[in-house]
Amino acid sequence: MAAIKIFSPATIANISCGFDVLGLALDAVGDTMTITKVADKGIRITKITGQDLPLDALKNVAGVAGLALLDASEYEGGFEIEINKNIKAGSGIGSSAASAAGAVWAINELLDRPFTPLQLVEFAMQGEKLASGVAHADNVAPALFGGFTLVRSYEPLDVVSIHTPKALFATIIHPQIEVKTSDSRKILKTNITLKDGIKQWGNVGGLIAGLYTEDYDLIGRSLVDHIVEPIRSMLIPGFDQVKSNAMQSGALGCGISGSGPSIFALSRGRKTAEQVGQAMKEVYKGIGIDYEVHVSSVNIEGIKRIP
Numbered sequence: 001m002a003a004i005k006i007f008s009p010a011t012i013a014n015i016s017c018g019f020d021v022l023g024l025a026l027d028a029v030g031d032t033m034t035i036t037k038v039a040d041k042g043i044r045i046t047k048i049t050g051q052d053l054p055l056d057a058l059k060n061v062a063g064v065a066g067l068a069l070l071d072a073s074e075y076e077g078g079f080e081i082e083i084n085k086n087i088k089a090g091s092g093i094g095s096s097a098a099s100a101a102g103a104v105w106a107i108n109e110l111l112d113r114p115f116t117p118l119q120l121v122e123f124a125m126q127g128e129k130l131a132s133g134v135a136h137a138d139n140v141a142p143a144l145f146g147g148f149t150l151v152r153s154y155e156p157l158d159v160v161s162i163h164t165p166k167a168l169f170a171t172i173i174h175p176q177i178e179v180k181t182s183d184s185r186k187i188l189k190t191n192i193t194l195k196d197g198i199k200q201w202g203n204v205g206g207l208i209a210g211l212y213t214e215d216y217d218l219i220g221r222s223l224v225d226h227i228v229e230p231i232r233s234m235l236i237p238g239f240d241q242v243k244s245n246a247m248q249s250g251a252l253g254c255g256i257s258g259s260g261p262s263i264f265a266l267s268r269g270r271k272t273a274e275q276v277g278q279a280m281k282e283v284y285k286g287i288g289i290d291y292e293v294h295v296s297s298v299n300i301e302g303i304k305r306i307p
C-alpha cells in the first residue's frame with residue numbers, strides 16, 4: 001500500500017467533569033486526509049484545504065506528530081500529507097487532534113502497524129503540544145480509539161476505552177468566534193480546593209459508571225464541572241442561556257466542548273439532540289452571532305480508511 005485516504009473525527013474533550021482526561025469521538029464531523037508513502041525522508045505537507053494553516057511540517061500539528069513517529073521508526077523514507085479541514089481551528093472540537101491523530105494513524109497503516117494505539121496517542125500528543133503548549137491526550141485518544149476514552153494517567157500514559165451507550169447523541173453549537181486553547185488554559189487556576197476536588201471526582205466516577213450501566217439519569221447528574229466551566233464560560237457569549245435552553249429541551253447535560261467556544265450537550269436519542277440544537281440556536285440568533293450546529297452519534301470506530 002502506497003497511499004491511504006482517511007476520515008479523522010472531531011472530538012469533545014473534557015465532557016464537563018473530566019478536564020484533560022475524558023473525551024469522545026463524533027461521527028458527523030471530521031477531516032479527510034490523504035497520506036502517501038514516498039522515498040524522500042521526512043514529512044511534507046503538500047496541500048491544505050478548508051483552513052489557512054502552515055505547510056511547514058515543523059509548524060503543522062500533523063507534521064510534528066508524523067515526525068515524532070518517524071523518529072521512533074526504522075523506516076528510512078517519508079510521507080506526503082494532504083489535509084482537507086472540515087473542523088475549524090479554534091472551535092473546541094479537536095481540530096488539531098484530528099490532524100495529528102490522522103497523520104500518525106495513516107502512517108502506521110502504511111508501515112504495516114509497527115506501533116500500538118497507545119504509542120500513536122503519544123506521537124499525536126506532540127501535535128497537541130505544538131498547538132496549545134500542552135501535550136494533552138483527551139482529544140487524540142478518542143480520535144484514535146473511538147468512543148469514549150479516559151486518560152487514566154499521563155505518566156505513564158494509560159488510556160482506557162469506555163463503553164458507549166447506543167442511544168447517546170451529541171449536539172454541538174459553535175458560535176463563530178475563535179478561542180485558542182493556549183489562551184483558555186492560561187486563565188485557569190493551577191490549584192483547586194479539596195471541596196471542589198471531591199465534587200469533581202464524584203462526577204467522573206459517576207459518569208463512567210453511568211456509561212457502563214447505560215444509566216442515562218446518572219450520566220446526566222454527572223455532567224457537571226465545578227472547576228473549569230465557571231472560569232472558561234466567561235469567554236463564551238451566551239453560554240448560560242445556551243446551557244439553560246439545552247437543559248429545558250431535554251439534554252442530559254451541557255457544557256463547554258474542550259476549551260471552547262463550542263458548547264456540547266448529550267441527549268438520549270437523536271430527536272432530543274436535534275431539539276436541543278434548535279433551542280441552542282435561538283440564543284445566538286437573539287444576540288446576532290453566527291453559529292454552526294452539529295448533531296452526531298458517538299463514533300465508536302475512531303479514525304478510519306475511506307475510499
Ligand code: HSE
Pocket residue numbers: 013014019020021092094136138139181184185257258259
Ligand atoms: N483538555 C483540553 C483543554 C482540551 O480543555 O484545554 C482542549 O481541546
